[in-house]
Amino acid sequence: MHRPHIVILGAGYGGIVTALNLQKKLNANEAQITLVNKEDYHYQAAWLHENAAGSLHHDQLRIPIRDIINEKKINFILDKVVSIKPEEKKIKLEDQTITYDILIIALGFESEMPENHGLEENAFFIGDINSARLIREHLEYNFACYHNEDVKNNGRLNIVIGGGGPTGVEFAGELVDRIPEICKEYDVEKALVRIIMLESEATILPAVDESLQQYATNSLASRGVEIITGATIKECNADTITYEKDGILEVIPTVTKIWTAGVRANSLVIKSGLQTKDGKVAVTGEMKAPDFQDIFVVGDCANVIDQKSGKAFNPTAQITVQQAALVAYNVVAMIKGNKLKTFEPRIKGMVVCLGSHDGIGQIFNKRKLFGWKAPLAKRLVDTQYLLKLGGLSLALKKGKFKFLNS
Amino acid sequence: MHRPHIVILGAGYGGIVTALNLQKKLNANEAQITLVNKEDYHYQAAWLHENAAGSLHHDQLRIPIRDIINEKKINFILDKVVSIKPEEKKIKLEDQTITYDILIIALGFESEMPENHGLEENAFFIGDINSARLIREHLEYNFACYHNEDVKNNGRLNIVIGGGGPTGVEFAGELVDRIPEICKEYDVEKALVRIIMLESEATILPAVDESLQQYATNSLASRGVEIITGATIKECNADTITYEKDGILEVIPTVTKIWTAGVRANSLVIKSGLQTKDGKVAVTGEMKAPDFQDIFVVGDCANVIDQKSGKAFNPTAQITVQQAALVAYNVVAMIKGNKLKTFEPRIKGMVVCLGSHDGIGQIFNKRKLFGWKAPLAKRLVDTQYLLKLGGLSLALKKGKFKFLNS
Known part of the structure; x- marks a missing residue:
């Protein structure tokens, strides 16, 4: 050759x-x-x-x-x-x-979004740096808009996550941590903000062990995430999302829909x-x-x-x-x-973080992980990856050592 | 009594x-x-x-x-x-x-915006904390949107300032300083961004001395601000602004119009x-x-x-x-x-800043001020004000000592 x-x-x-x-x-x-x-x-x-x-x-x-x-x-x-x-x-x-x-x-x-439901036109997707950054900006922009309207649009403060798989759950966990900061920055009352997760299956994280599902559900729900299981998205437009649960249609006013349910x-x-x-x-x-x-x-x-x-x-x-x-x-x-x-x-193993201080995981498919050890485990794996990619200098530069100062 | x-x-x-x-x-x-x-x-x-x-x-x-x-x-x-x-x-x-x-x-x-020109619906105004913060967010949001569209909308990167009075000029000066940072944050090529100032009079800062006008014009123009004098705003909608100059109508594609010409x-x-x-x-x-x-x-x-x-x-x-x-x-x-x-x-006296390192001013209506001394003078006046309002602790807390680390 x-x-x-x-x-x-x-x-x-x-x-x-x-x-x-x-x-x-x-x-x-x-x-x-x-x-x-x-x-x-x-x-x-x-x-x-x-x-x-x-x-x-x-x-x-x-x-x-x-x-x-x-x-x-x-x-x-x-x-x-x-x-x-x-x-x-x-x-x-x-x-x-x-x-x-x-x-x-x-x-x-x-x-991969269901077609003809308005999701492709109106929902965000966490796909790459550009699209993730856009979600951050979209959130902040709408919080900033809130005070500048005579008629308040609560849809600006409602965040709907389509899908309760690992990405949706990790995103919800981060949002719970982040919302108080955004509220402070834009002078918005925290109690006005809703995070709603729509999952079509009977539980979030359907692929993981039941005890882990339960832990994640409780962690998110106790911190204010409204988890709606058995919910099928029916229609999505600029200002609302409509879902069906038990044969009943419900409409949520929201300008922020994030699709995490399929690639x-x-x-x-x-x-x-x-x-x-x-x-x-x-x-x-x-x-x-x-x-x-x-x-x-x-x-x-x-x-x-x-x-x-x-x-x-x-x-x-x-x-x-x-x-x-x-x-x-x-x-x-x-x-x-x-x-x-x-x-x-x-x-x-696998880890699903629920914000920076909580999470679930399974190591070698045997031992289960709950709580603060999960985000720590993810950061250790990340550091290993960075070490392989670019040695110590890259790991020090790009390592996500949030646990040091948080 | x-x-x-x-x-x-x-x-x-x-x-x-x-x-x-x-x-x-x-x-x-x-x-x-x-x-x-x-x-x-x-x-x-x-x-x-x-x-x-x-x-x-x-x-x-x-x-x-x-x-x-x-x-x-x-x-x-x-x-x-x-x-x-x-x-x-x-x-x-x-x-x-x-x-x-x-x-x-x-x-x-x-x-106070001219009525029936679409300005009230489509232009921003630097009026208070809420409206100023909204402009910041609007700029960042549109820069973030730029990479997420198949057909690029350059109107997202064109910023039109209506009015070349002190507020418009100070805002333009700050933008010139700020744009490179925003470009870096959102991976936008700096050369694509335009800052355009529309002024209806024959010069910007019509109320100040001619030598100061000239200095401000040169400072902004040399840093890329397009100053269009003798321009009357005719129409403003979500995506464009139309002005008339010398009897000719010109349309600028822009989602960002900031009205600074009247209160x-x-x-x-x-x-x-x-x-x-x-x-x-x-x-x-x-x-x-x-x-x-x-x-x-x-x-x-x-x-x-x-x-x-x-x-x-x-x-x-x-x-x-x-x-x-x-x-x-x-x-x-x-x-x-x-x-x-x-x-x-x-x-x-008076001071008009042109970003954090340049400006013009007039002290006691006699001595003129050009260059870096102008922003410094504004900060000194600000410090005096804070001292009066809340003593040394407030001045230290809220003082705008940007000159120390910039």
């Missing part, structure tokens, strides 16, 4: 970890590496809800790509992918077209013509696209079946980072003519 | 200084003093444009009223004035009606039936309302004729504070049966 051109699309958890692993394992004579991303920074998506609530500044969760890659080994292109052409081995970007020998698709997720893979994947399942590339155990020996997929764009449960893995940051390490290993193996490995996740 | 009830309406520069002077000069046996204000704080209106630009936090310019009055001497009522009834000696508030023996009207200004006295004054001139109470030299021996008026609500020029004084903070001291003196004189004094201003 000549000096192959490896192209990585996307610099989220999957893309950046693949890139950094390849940078370590290959020297410049062995391969040419290109990383394409539409922003010049990597960001830690697991913290976006804190940015959206306004409790963590976005600069704390984004990392300039050029600070962590070695530009002698990786050519970084700041551009947006327009289309992937597997047959031609070409990637069309907005400003140029590039070819590859080996491709890694790590293009992440986008929001799908970047739709470029379906448009590429690669074989998909549930909108994701139905990858092999080696994380390759079916029928294409030269395409790997990681993270939200990959449908990886758990051999034990027969179900697809939830592409958490944890799983994605492990996939990225495997993909890097397999790419190097391919180039060097070695045997490829199959993906086997090592689930270390 | 029995122990008279003195009622002060408003706690702006005029009201709070009157109250504090009376508190010092009268003991509790001599008079009962009531101060009515719709907010529980006094604020320094001369700094609002910095709050609107986002360069000075509103907490730096507001002072809790209860921190500076002696509640044993002054009864503070947090309420909004609904109407003044001079014949009945009654003040209707939202929650109660009070009577007075001596009344001091210090209700400040409100915006009038609080309209409660006209509704009170007191004799007015230009919407203000045509006060006597002693600052009394005509035909009412028991009503004094200070600041924006008073029309005071300068005996030298025959024109009304511009109710700057400087003039208002002096009027308030005189009104307090006259109220005490009335109670004690002494002779009342006539208002004679001592003009110490």
